[in-house]
Amino acid sequence: MSEKFSAALRIGDLNDFIAPSQACIVSLKGLKKNDKPEVSNAIKQVKFEPVKISLKDCLACSGCVTSAETVMLEKQSLDEFLNNINSGKAVIVSLSPQSRASIAFHFGISPIQAFKKLTRFFKSLGVKAIFDTSCSRDLTLVESCVEFITRYRQNQVVEDERSKSSLPMIASACPGWICYAEKQLGSFVLPYISSVKSPQQTIGVIIKNYVCQELGLRPEEVYHVTVMPCYDKKLEAARDDFVFQFESHAEGRESEINMISEVDSVLTTGEVLELIQSKEVDFKSLDETTLDKILTNINEDGYLYGVSGSSGGYAETIFQYAAKTLFGRQIDGPLTFKNIRNSDFQEVTLEVEGKTVLKFALCYGFRNLQNIVRKLKTGKCDYHFLEIMACPSGCLNGGGQIKPSSGQSPKELSQLLESVYMENVLVASPFDNPIVKGLYDKWLEQPGSVKAGRYMHTQYHPVEKSITSQLHNW
Numbered sequence: 463m464s465e466k467f468s469a470a471l472r473i474g475d476l477n478d479f480i481a482p483s484q485a486c487i488v489s490l491k492g493l494k495k496n497d498k499p500e501v502s503n504a505i506k507q508v509k510f511e512p513v514k515i516s517l518k519d520c521l522a523c524s525g526c527v528t529s530a531e532t533v534m535l536e537k538q539s540l541d542e543f544l545n546n547i548n549s550g551k552a553v554i555v556s557l558s559p560q561s562r563a564s565i566a567f568h569f570g571i572s573p574i575q576a577f578k579k580l581t582r583f584f585k586s587l588g589v590k591a592i593f594d595t596s597c598s599r600d601l602t603l604v605e606s607c608v609e610f611i612t613r614y615r616q617n618q619v620v621e622d623e624r625s626k627s628s629l630p631m632i633a634s635a636c637p638g639w640i641c642y643a644e645k646q647l648g649s650f651v652l653p654y655i656s657s658v659k660s661p662q663q664t665i666g667v668i669i670k671n672y673v674c675q676e677l678g679l680r681p682e683e684v685y686h687v688t689v690m691p692c693y694d695k696k697l698e699a700a701r702d703d704f705v706f707q708f709e710s711h712a713e714g715r716e717s718e719i720n721m722i723s724e725v726d727s728v729l730t731t732g733e734v735l736e737l738i739q740s741k742e743v744d745f746k747s748l749d750e751t752t753l754d755k756i757l758t759n760i761n762e763d764g765y766l767y768g769v770s771g772s773s774g775g776y777a778e779t780i781f782q783y784a785a786k787t788l789f790g791r792q793i794d795g796p797l798t799f800k801n802i803r804n805s806d807f808q809e810v811t812l813e814v815e816g817k818t819v820l821k822f823a824l825c826y827g828f829r830n831l832q833n834i835v836r837k838l839k840t841g842k843c844d845y846h847f848l849e850i851m852a853c854p855s856g857c858l859n860g861g862g863q864i865k866p867s868s869g870q871s872p873k874e875l876s877q878l879l880e881s882v883y884m885e886n887v888l889v890a891s892p893f894d895n896p897i898v899k900g901l902y903d904k905w906l907e908q909p910g911s912v913k914a915g916r917y918m919h920t921q922y923h924p925v926e927k928s929i930t931s932q933l934h935n936w
């Protein structure tokens with residue numbers, strides 16, 4: 463399992479709970495109180511039956527030892543997805559633009575064709591609606607812009623400890639990075655991380671709290687699945703922070719409290735390809751069907767639209783917004799980022815009256831991530847914003863994407879995907895997105911509101927290191 467995660471989660475020293483080549487402690491936790499371990503007289507060894515572990519339990523610790531565990535974790539989402547389709551729940555799928563690009567490239571079609579054929583495919587299986595996480599990403603970008611302005615102003619005015627940790631603001635969309643920050647870096651780095659939820663969790667919040675009401679469904683009647691470029695997103699969906707209580711008043715029944723997950727299950731792009739192949743569908747010849755417009759970035763003329771950055775466009779969007787809001791400078795994109803050490807570490811700056819007032823960086827891959835963390839620790843980081851992504855080349859190169867063909871390197875593939883990603887997709891500001899405007903008007907009030915804070919923002923928690931890992935590090 464562990465090699466499927468992003469580099470930040472796969473590194474050898476991420477043995478915070480158990481060491482590589484030790485048995486998974488999560489399996490032990492799965493034993494019921496009165497399950498007696500079986501003891502062999504000959505070798506006096508304790509044997510445990512393989513226990514099903516959920517992704518919520520899995521710590522991405524790179525300690526997997528049995529192929530049974532690996533298979534269970536890999537298959538869990540696909541099996542759950544198919545079971546839920548047959549369970550009578552309303553299944554809703556949210557597709558990421560990175561997965562869309564990967565499928566489009568694999569079949570030699572455009573992103574919009576891939577989206578329409580996937581809609582056809584999923585609906586033929588019984589899925590109720592297919593949405594687009596570019597849409598929820600626009601909402602996260604708007605909230606992130608507002609959060610950045612607040613932090614920047616706080617940093618300029620107040621000279622106390624708290625204000626020092628308001629900048630740099632670090633993007634929070636990559637669960638590989640979040641997991642590493644919580645487990646390996648701990649409390650010093652967490653205040654820097656933006657509190658805005660990722661596009662995956664945001665679309666979950668919108669569907670389970672708002673869209674289901676519009677569709678006349680209760681949240682517990684909806685099974686929400688996302689299609690994502692990495693396995694790390696499965697861990698994100700399983701966080702306790704992304705489950706909420708909902709009191710249901712079904713007709714003719716007493717009210718009951720249910721625990722609702724924003725995202726019930728995550729399929730990787732590769733798993734969706736596996737599903738297509740298992741159904742023996744000639745995907746390229748499938749009819750294209752109309753897209754579900756409620757949460758999809760498609761305009762009246764039938765064009766997809768969104769921001770251009772293939773890892774979310776956080777740095778670019780916030781930079782442009784901050785330049786205009788704080789310094790009255792209109793900067794049209796695409797921005798020119800300058801390579802610093804390599805193409806995975808780039809920066810852009812804004813100077814006003816000879817002074818650098820905005821300094822933003824894209825920082826992708828574990829090597830660059832470690833360098834920037836070192837600077838943060840020593841107080842030598844002068845960036846105002848960091849778009850940190852755990853995968854080299856960013857999300858198009860996620861561990862859950864369709865694999866490169868033989869003889870093709872991951873780098874070559876992600877460069878090809880980069881050109882497919884925005885094929886026939888119009889670049890548009892998230893602030894002009896009519897769906898986002900509608901969500902604020904009818905539900906969230908305004909960017910940065912208390913209500914937006916309640917639904918759209920989250921918290922991070924340092925994870926205590928276990929005795930086992932501390933002993934291992936001796």
Ligand code: SF4
Nearest residue numbers: 486520521523525526
């Ligand atoms: S990666 Fe997950 S399943 Fe594998 S050993 Fe670690 S906790 Fe267990």
Ligand code: SF4
Nearest residue numbers: 468636638692853860
């Ligand atoms: S960089 Fe993107 S694909 Fe890679 S772990 Fe982070 S969110 Fe997933």
